[in-house]
Amino acid sequence: MPRAYSYVGPLDILQRVAGEPTGTPIRHHADLQHWVETQPASLLSIPATFIVDLAGVLLLAERRSEHVVCAGGHAVLAAGEVVVERGQPPFIAQITNQSTGYCPEPDSWESVQRAIQHLPQDVMEGFSPAFTFRRCPACTQINVVKDDDFECSVCGCILPQEWNF
Numbered sequence: 001m002p003r004a005y006s007y008v009g010p011l012d013i014l015q016r017v018a019g020e021p022t023g024t025p026i027r028h029h030a031d032l033q034h035w036v037e038t039q040p041a042s043l044l045s046i047p048a049t050f051i052v053d054l055a056g057v058l059l060l061a062e063r064r065s066e067h068v069v070c071a072g073g074h075a076v077l078a079a080g081e082v083v084v085e086r087g088q089p090p091f092i093a094q095i096t097n098q099s100t101g102y103c104p105e106p107d108s109w110e111s112v113q114r115a116i117q118h119l120p121q122d123v124m125e126g127f128s129p130a131f132t133f134r135r136c137p138a139c140t141q142i143n144v145v146k147d148d149d150f151e152c153s154v155c156g157c158i159l160p161q162e163w164n165f
């Protein structure tokens, strides 16, 4: 079973959850086509927020949407940012796990792969880039680990090697 990620971000953002997920379910290539048609025509590369819900379905929302709002406050299998290219047909070109609301591990890629397996997509070997999140055990700051530097950006405390949310 893939890990389910609960929301770990600030409470004030959680309070913006209105109820139902605001993300658009993308199950088939026709869903992706319809979603692209709702986006500004000036954008050839469309950046968006995504989550994979607990049923394994990809949901897309406008860029800068909060992941937890996209997910309706629920836990997710994956979350991050995606780029959809306006081709014929539209296709998914790039995906990251950048979500400080859920801090998903790089291996949530497997859930992403399952969710998009029937959708048009570029050749992707994984998240690009893949983010490693850790919470500081001393000051609780959420850190993005860069260059294997496991040190809190706020207090300098050593961050654990294991995912800790």
Ligand SMILES: [Zn+2]
Pocket: 136, 137, 138, 139, 140, 141, 152, 153, 154, 155, 156, 157
């Ligand atoms: Zn710290």
